[in-house]
Amino acid sequence: MQRKLPHSNLYLREEELRRGIELLYFAYRDFTRDPDNILADSSFGRAHHRVLYFVGRNPGTTVSGLLSLLRITKQSLSRVLGQLVEDGYVDQVSGVEDRRQRLLYLTDKGKAFEKELFETQRQRVAEAYKKAGPEAVAGFWEVLLNIVNEEEREAVLRQIEK
Amino acid sequence: MQRKLPHSNLYLREEELRRGIELLYFAYRDFTRDPDNILADSSFGRAHHRVLYFVGRNPGTTVSGLLSLLRITKQSLSRVLGQLVEDGYVDQVSGVEDRRQRLLYLTDKGKAFEKELFETQRQRVAEAYKKAGPEAVAGFWEVLLNIVNEEEREAVLRQIEK
DNA sequence: CGATATATGTCAGTGTTATTGACATAATAT
DNA sequence: ATATTATGTCAATAACACTGACATATATCG
Numbered sequence: 001m002q003r004k005l006p007h008s009n010l011y012l013r014e015e016e017l018r019r020g021i022e023l024l025y026f027a028y029r030d031f032t033r034d035p036d037n038i039l040a041d042s043s044f045g046r047a048h049h050r051v052l053y054f055v056g057r058n059p060g061t062t063v064s065g066l067l068s069l070l071r072i073t074k075q076s077l078s079r080v081l082g083q084l085v086e087d088g089y090v091d092q093v094s095g096v097e098d099r100r101q102r103l104l105y106l107t108d109k110g111k112a113f114e115k116e117l118f119e120t121q122r123q124r125v126a127e128a129y130k131k132a133g134p135e136a137v138a139g140f141w142e143v144l145l146n147i148v149n150e151e152e153r154e155a156v157l158r159q160i161e162k
Numbered sequence: 163m164q165r166k167l168p169h170s171n172l173y174l175r176e177e178e179l180r181r182g183i184e185l186l187y188f189a190y191r192d193f194t195r196d197p198d199n200i201l202a203d204s205s206f207g208r209a210h211h212r213v214l215y216f217v218g219r220n221p222g223t224t225v226s227g228l229l230s231l232l233r234i235t236k237q238s239l240s241r242v243l244g245q246l247v248e249d250g251y252v253d254q255v256s257g258v259e260d261r262r263q264r265l266l267y268l269t270d271k272g273k274a275f276e277k278e279l280f281e282t283q284r285q286r287v288a289e290a291y292k293k294a295g296p297e298a299v300a301g302f303w304e305v306l307l308n309i310v311n312e313e314e315r316e317a318v319l320r321q322i323e324k
Numbered sequence: 325c326g327a328t329a330t331a332t333g334t335c336a337g338t339g340t341t342a343t344t345g346a347c348a349t350a351a352t353a354t
Numbered sequence: 355a356t357a358t359t360a361t362g363t364c365a366a367t368a369a370c371a372c373t374g375a376c377a378t379a380t381a382t383c384g
Contacts, residue, residue, distance in 0.1 A: 003251065003310055006268075010292060010296075011299050011300075012288055012291055012292065014285065016177075016291070016299070017284050017287045017288055017291070018219070018322070019281055019303060019322045019323075020287045020299070020302065020303065020306075021284075021287060022219075022318070022321060022322050023303055023306035023310075023318070023322060024189070024190065024193060024306060025212075026306075026314070026318045026321075027186070027309040027310050028186065028190045028309070029233070030184060030309060030310050030311045030314065030317065031183075031309055033311075037346075044168045045314070045339090045340050045341070046293075046340080046341080047340075047342085052186075052357090053169070053263040055273070056313075057180070057184075063361060064359090064361080065358070070190065072341090072342070073343065074360095074361075074362080074363095075342085075343080075345095075346080075362090075363080075364095076341070076342050076343075076362075077346085078361085078362060079341090079342095080341085081270045082362090089294070095360095098351075098352070098359090098360080099351065099352090099371080100349095100350060100351045100352070100359070100360045100361065101351095101360065101361085102360085102361070103258070117221045118183075118350060120340085121179075121180050121183055121185075124309060125179045125183060126174055126179055126183045127308065128273075128305050128306075128309045129173055129174055129178070129179070129182070129305065130174065130307035131304075131308045131362090132170075132301065132304040132305045132308055134173045136300070136301030136303060136305055137173050137182070137299060137301065138173075138177070138301060139294065139297060139298030139299065139300060139301025139302050139305075140182065140185075140298075140301050140302045140304075140305035140306070141181060141289050142293075142294040142298045142302075143299060143301075144182075144185035144186060144188075144189040144290075144302070145185060145189070145300035146194060146284060146286065146289065146290035146293045146294055147189040147192065147193055148185075148189050148192050149186050149192045149195075152188070152192065156184070156188045157270055158187070159184060159188075160180070160181045160184050160185060160312045160333095160364065162232050183374085207368090207369050207370070208367075208368060208369080208370080209371085224331080224332090225331070225332060225333090226330090226332080234370090234371070234372090235371075235373080235375085236331095236332075236333080236334095237333090237334080237335095237371085237372075238370070238371055238372075240332085240333065240334075241370090244333090258330095260330090260331080260379065260380075260381070261379080261381090262330070262331045262332065262379060262380045262381075263331065263332085263380095264331085264332070287384095308335065311378065
């Protein structure tokens with residue numbers, strides 16, 4: 001076991017840990033504000049956005065696929081997904097191999113709305129990337145990935161490397 | 163205006179922007195899980211945690227100080243803060259200069275609980291920092307700060323450099 | 325002094341997102 | 355034939371947030 005020298009681990013002091021915690025909180029707060037503002041004019045909320053986003057990124061995903069990705073309950077998803085289907089943002093198609101499954105796809109209307117919501121966050125993140133530069137962005141990804149639960153990292157990697 | 167060469171801005175493609183968005187979502191999801199699990203056994207929720215955290219970090223802050231930091235409404239804060247005061251986690255002290263103000267402090271009980279909640283996040287973030295190394299951590303901070311609304315960055319800097 | 329502004333608190337109503345538990349149906353797998 | 359899986363649904367509950375309106379105490383300004 002190697003003894004830790006305080007001066008070589010300055011970035012691991014409580015002060016620096018709290019800095020990460022607080023930045024994560026404030027950044028997430030503002031990051032979710034843009035789409036929330038758009039959603040406020042619709043009958044949808046943040047949960048609908050998440051479903052639109054991940055169905056858009058994973059066309060043909062199933063209900064259980066979404067459940068494990070979002071880690072919410074079936075009952076929560078059911079309400080949100082039902083509204084999106086009813087309002088014509090998401091299509092459900094019976095699976096060909098397994099007809100119990102409902103494969104999920106964005107309709108054109110769904111794609112357009114997802115794009116509108118994404119655009120606000122795209123701009124914010126692109127600005128932040130540009131200001132910070134590619135090396136900082138690489139560090140940003142690396143730390144975030146390590147904050148994810150270890151047993152989920154593989155699933156997240158599969159998602160983000162799509 | 164400089165023309166952007168595609169190959170020099172690979173990290174600004176939609177794919178990389180979506181990667182940041184998704185990592186932020188997944189990391190935040192897991193990052194809030196630890197304290198949420200502890201809070202589930204208490205009568206408190208995430209909102210109480212936020213108040214405990216920021217009162218702990220800013221002893222003597224006022225109600226309006228918290229309101230602008232957390233950006234929630236007075237009515238929302240009032241309920242949460244009232245419970246924390248009633249249960250002996252937070253002390254309210256009338257201001258000396260301005261007796262309308264209620265200066266907020268954690269009690270010993272409040273400090274102990276905040277520490278318990280912080281500990282779970284501290285470990286997670288410390289692990290992530292260690293794995294990624296100091297340069298990555300610097301990039302992590304920089305990008306997160308740039309994601310924060312521009313007009314709020316100064317306030318966030320004041321907070322995190324405390 | 326009187327008017328106005330500020331800091332805080334509170335009441336009533338509403339909405340979103342999530343939870344748990346129980347149960348139902350259809351299709352697949354053993 | 356039975357068990358399991360994928361999905362859906364009903365009912366009840368809770369945390370967290372909002373808006374709007376109003377109240378009180380204190381401070382500040384003209």
